[in-house]
Amino acid sequence: MILSNTSEYALRILSFMAKDPSRMYSAKYLIESLHISDKYLRRLMTDLSKKGFIKSIQGRDGGYIFDKSPAQISFADVIDAVEGIDKYTGCVLGFKQCSDENPCVLHNTWVAVREKFLSTVNQANLADLNFENIYKY
Amino acid sequence: MILSNTSEYALRILSFMAKDPSRMYSAKYLIESLHISDKYLRRLMTDLSKKGFIKSIQGRDGGYIFDKSPAQISFADVIDAVEGIDKYTGCVLGFKQCSDENPCVLHNTWVAVREKFLSTVNQANLADLNFENIYKY
DNA sequence: AATAAATACTACAATAAAGTAGTATATAAG
DNA sequence: CTTATATACTACTTTATTGTAGTATTTATT
Numbered sequence: 001m002i003l004s005n006t007s008e009y010a011l012r013i014l015s016f017m018a019k020d021p022s023r024m025y026s027a028k029y030l031i032e033s034l035h036i037s038d039k040y041l042r043r044l045m046t047d048l049s050k051k052g053f054i055k056s057i058q059g060r061d062g063g064y065i066f067d068k069s070p071a072q073i074s075f076a077d078v079i080d081a082v083e084g085i086d087k088y089t090g091c092v093l094g095f096k097q098c099s100d101e102n103p104c105v106l107h108n109t110w111v112a113v114r115e116k117f118l119s120t121v122n123q124a125n126l127a128d129l130n131f132e133n134i135y136k137y
Numbered sequence: 138m139i140l141s142n143t144s145e146y147a148l149r150i151l152s153f154m155a156k157d158p159s160r161m162y163s164a165k166y167l168i169e170s171l172h173i174s175d176k177y178l179r180r181l182m183t184d185l186s187k188k189g190f191i192k193s194i195q196g197r198d199g200g201y202i203f204d205k206s207p208a209q210i211s212f213a214d215v216i217d218a219v220e221g222i223d224k225y226t227g228c229v230l231g232f233k234q235c236s237d238e239n240p241c242v243l244h245n246t247w248v249a250v251r252e253k254f255l256s257t258v259n260q261a262n263l264a265d266l267n268f269e270n271i272y273k274y
Numbered sequence: 275a276a277t278a279a280a281t282a283c284t285a286c287a288a289t290a291a292a293g294t295a296g297t298a299t300a301t302a303a304g
Numbered sequence: 305c306t307t308a309t310a311t312a313c314t315a316c317t318t319t320a321t322t323g324t325a326g327t328a329t330t331t332a333t334t
Contacts, residue, residue, distance in 0.1 A: 063310080
């Protein structure tokens with residue numbers, strides 16, 4: 001996968017929640033629907049709360065609900081919060097000094113891929129998805 | 138980085154060698170030029186030999202030389218040999234049943250990114266690079 | 275044949291990512 | 305105020321990737 005597992009999970013959870021963005025989702029329901037392990041999902045949800053995407057409601061009948069409008073959350077925001085978008089902005093051959101002015105042998109070719117990736121994850125937001133298919137595992 | 142470290146190293150080494158594709162390169166020279174650790178580079182070169190990209194010349198004054206024309210080696214070939222291209226062809230949200238016929242919420246958006254990536258790595262080959270800048274560390 | 279200088283192989287070590295266990299804390303409901 | 309049920313926290317375990325060490329093998333040179 002291009003993204004890390006954790007980014008993949010974060011996007012999977014948040015895009016699942018975006019289908020009905022004003023309701024509260026319990027950890028249990030998300031775990032059963034999306035087949036992500038209990039403790040791993042809970043830890044990730046705590047992280048996403050701290051980053052301001054969602055808020056958690058503790059105690060009996062608690063769960064998670066969006067704290068920010070899904071329309072305000074781009075995929076790039078989520079990836080950046082979870083694993084850092086910087087991972088995806090560097091030289092494909094790993095040369096630190098590579099730049100537009102000082103390009104590596106593959107720079108111009110690769111920039112096109114990178115721009116496509118970045119523009120897509122920046123423009124795609126959680127409210128603008130095709131909800132005809134919502135997978136549950 | 139989108140690619141694994143090992144893919145990055147493999148591409149760095151092979152594109153470096155492609156500047157002068159008929160000469161032999163010793164491990165020592167590649168290590169010094171590209172700052173990849175001794176044993177790691179050697180093991181990777183052995184793998185690349187087994188995959189048919191290069192051949193090794195053992196014994197005194199040995200080294201590595203292309204076994205196949207760089208023009209015949211695409212970036213996708215190298216990535217596939219080193220870490221498997223399948224990692225980059227799946228659903229961005231990790232749903233195994235996601236397909237054109239049964240798309241996940243992000244499928245159509247993501248296909249554009251994936252196609253750009255795949256077409257680029259398939260078309261880019263080791264002979265068709267811009268050698269104005271060859272970095273050495 | 276001996277030597278020197280190179281690659282090949284096998285096993286191990288270090289690191290980072292992913293996943294798990296157990297306890298603590300919070301809160302709605304009765 | 306007690307209980308049930310939820311999330312939060314801390315530490316540990318597992319797995320995959322990356323990197324290292326040491327020995328064996330190969331071969332040009334003398």
